[in-house]
Amino acid sequence: MLLWVTAACAQVGLVRLDTGMLGGVAENDVLVYKGVPFARPPVGELRWRAPVPAEPWPGVRQADRFAPVCMQSGTYPPDAAAEPTSEDCLYLNLWRPADPAADKLPVMVWIYGGGLENGSSSTPLYAGDRLARQGVIVVTLNYRLGVFGFLAHPELSDESPYHSSGNYGLLDQIAALRWVQRNIAAFGGDPSRVTVFGQSSGAISISALTTSPLARGLFQRAIAESGALFEPMSLSDDFMLHGAEQAGQRFAKRAGSGSIETLRRLPADQLLQIGFDPHLIVDGHVLPEPPYDAYHSGRQQDMPLLVGFNRDEGSSFIAGRTITRENFRHELGRSFPDLLVKLAAPDPGDTDEAARNAAAMFHRDMRFRWDMWTWAWLVSNAGRARVFLYEFARVPPYRPGDRYFGWGAGHSMEMPYVFGHLDLQPLAWSAEDRQLSDMMVAYWTNFAKTGNPNGPSLPEWPAFESKTQRTMQLGERITQTAFGDTTTLRRLDRIYGAARFLQEHYRGLIVGVVLLLLAALFALARRMRRRRASRKA
Known part of the structure; x- marks a missing residue:
């Protein structure tokens, strides 16, 4: 027996x-x-x-x-x-x-x-x-x-x-x-409907895979949660x-x-x-060029994209720090080059609480939000594929004393909702949490099936367009909304654009302004090392 x-x-x-x-x-x-x-x-x-x-x-x-x-x-x-x-x-x-x-x-x-x-x-x-x-x-x-x-x-x-x-x-x-x-058909799978999805450095990898000639034709859709690599890497x-x-x-x-x-x-x-x-390395083989350059020149794989970020992803990077109106720029200077802080950081506001919130939002924008916005904008502006953008804004019910209490909708906090595994954490999940998880499971799997997250009984999720910039908010309310303030993002855009222009047209010239800008942007290595720091979030 x-x-x-x-x-x-x-x-x-x-x-x-x-x-x-x-x-x-x-x-x-x-x-x-x-x-x-x-x-x-x-x-x-x-x-x-x-x-x-x-x-x-x-x-x-x-x-x-x-x-x-x-x-x-x-x-x-x-x-x-x-x-x-x-x-x-x-x-x-x-x-x-x-x-x-x-x-x-x-x-x-x-x-x-x-x-x-x-x-x-x-x-x-x-x-x-x-x-x-x-x-x-x-x-x-x-x-x-x-x-x-x-x-x-x-x-x-x-x-x-x-x-x-x-x-x-x-x-x-x-x-x-x-x-x-080679093998998915043996399991009943369709090799012509493969969606890659990932989070943080997994999403960064996906932004590279969409531009790698070695990955061409291996997948047809992509979902990226809180991660991409669109900074000017060559600096x-x-x-x-x-x-x-x-x-x-x-x-x-x-x-x-x-x-x-x-x-x-x-x-x-x-x-x-x-x-x-x-x-990741621009090695001329796996990654022939920075992803931004590939997308800007139209050399990426065209496919439907679903990308997004979490509303409070900067919270983990200021946890344990005392931030006031007086030390606001000094504290940001611990993570970013002073010149970049001077050029791109927002006003700290009138109170210490406002300064702390502004610092968290600057970390979020620098580390995640600019990349996801830029990716969506590049795809939409090219007009060859649809892209859907989200902002995850649900705060899990952490209790005082929990590791993530007070972090809001922080880095990685969407994942239990995406995979439908809220109960792996013994928290007081509400009916609204479970409904949001059910909807996110449906959105993600609908996208894998059709390249469009929309489906029966779901709030309509509009495609992102560079002109209207409609975004799906996944939080207390599940609704389409305007993308939100882009002041810091547009400042970064101008800085990065100037850096690319100077490198392309004035390579090798020892000009004071060029050196200042490159010195500021050289710290992108540190900024992108947040891939390691982000695991603490």
């Missing part, structure tokens, strides 16, 4: 992949496949190389447990439970409706955030069961993080047939999307290949290694202890 039960369990959701037979696990009315390899383990000589497709296996592989997460020293979200880590981490998970008649289902591929340093495809928050019940397939993937995912080095570039290095984590995401194209050497290679050489020196060969022999835990600031 025991042998019969074991054999029967192995046959649940049996599918044939290009690497062999795979069995799933039934969880109520959803089939789940956990720990499915999409690439060979990136260890030994495969450390800091492009991912290699997974090897075939004999018999039936039972996908009933999650794989280790990629090497990291923390967790994301910050209150997530720690999971076992390993360099052998290139696996994905999949949820689909258990109905065997379901076929040609749209596919949603989740790319986690965490500052490119932390994150996991198996965090309970990201379980795709609630979304799958709406008639979609959900895939969550792991990708290499930190130094394992984003180290550039001259020796690595010399090894590469494309003379580039870094962006290995981005290549992992692309490899998983290629796996989806910071670390984000260009040559500067990133120099940073890699400095890392190797700190590791006491003179070559990539010896670095590859060092234990992963030892490498993890050495400071490294991961970020």
Whole structure:
């Protein structure tokens, strides 16, 4: 009898992949496949190389447990439970409706955030069961993080047939999307209706994937929550290949290694202890140019987009700080260059409370809101695809003493609503919270199905247009509204536009004003390092 039960369990959701037979696990009315390899383990000589497709296996592989997460020293979200880590981490998970008649289902591929340093495809928050019940397939993937995912080095570039290095984590995401194209039909999925969705650095990755020639045709829609990369990257050497290679050489020196060969022999835990600031790199291969340049020139992939930000995302960056009218600009200067504060920061207002609110809003606008607004504006202005913009404004019912109490609708706080997993946090969720979650699940899955979030019994969500700038507010009220104040955003736009113009037309000239502007914008490296700081939010 025991042998019969074991054999029967192995046959649940049996599918044939290009690497062999795979069995799933039934969880109520959803089939789940956990720990499915999409690439060979990136260890030994495969450390800091492009991912290699997974090897075939004999018999039936039972996908009933999650794989280790990629090497990291923390967790994301910050209150997530720690999971076992390993360099052998290139696996994905999949949820689909258990109905065997379901076929040609749209596919949603989740790319986690965490500052490119932390994150996991198996965090309970990201379980795709609630979304799958709406008639979609959900895939969550792991990708290499930190130094394992984003180290550039001259020796690595010399090894590469494309003379580039870094962006290995981005290549992992692309490899998983290629796996989806090859195999999703076996699960009843439609490879022509793939939506990538992600949050924070996952959304930043998506803004890059929409401009990468290596990802072209691998997905047809994109959802980005609180993250994009539209700053003028070329003004910071670390984000260009040559500067990133120099940073890699400095890392190797700190590791006491003179070559990539010896670095590859060092234990992963030892490498993890050495400071490294991961970020995407304009490498000429995976990312040929900054995303802004690609969109401005029309070289991006045209597809429907759903993008947005959270109303109070700056709150976490001023938590624990005393901000007054008197120290307002000094406090902002701790996070941003003084010249940028002078050129773009708002007036602090008449009271200390107003100054604190203004500081939080400046952090939000600098770190998130400008990117999402710019992305929506570029797509709308091109007129080749529709874009839907949201502002998440719901404040979860945190209690005094809770980690996030007083942060408002802060960074990452939309995710329990998106995945339909409010009850993972033991809070006093109201009927309004649950209704909002149901609506967001419907909006997100409708978008995956049709490229339009609208559907029966939902408040109408208008497409964003650069002239009217209508936005969907998801909060106490679920309604379309004007985008809101753009004063700081337009100031940033002028600063960044001037920087691009000067770089393009006066490259190499040593002019005082140019140097001042570049000095201010050089701190974009610090500003974009908020990808790491944002994991604390």
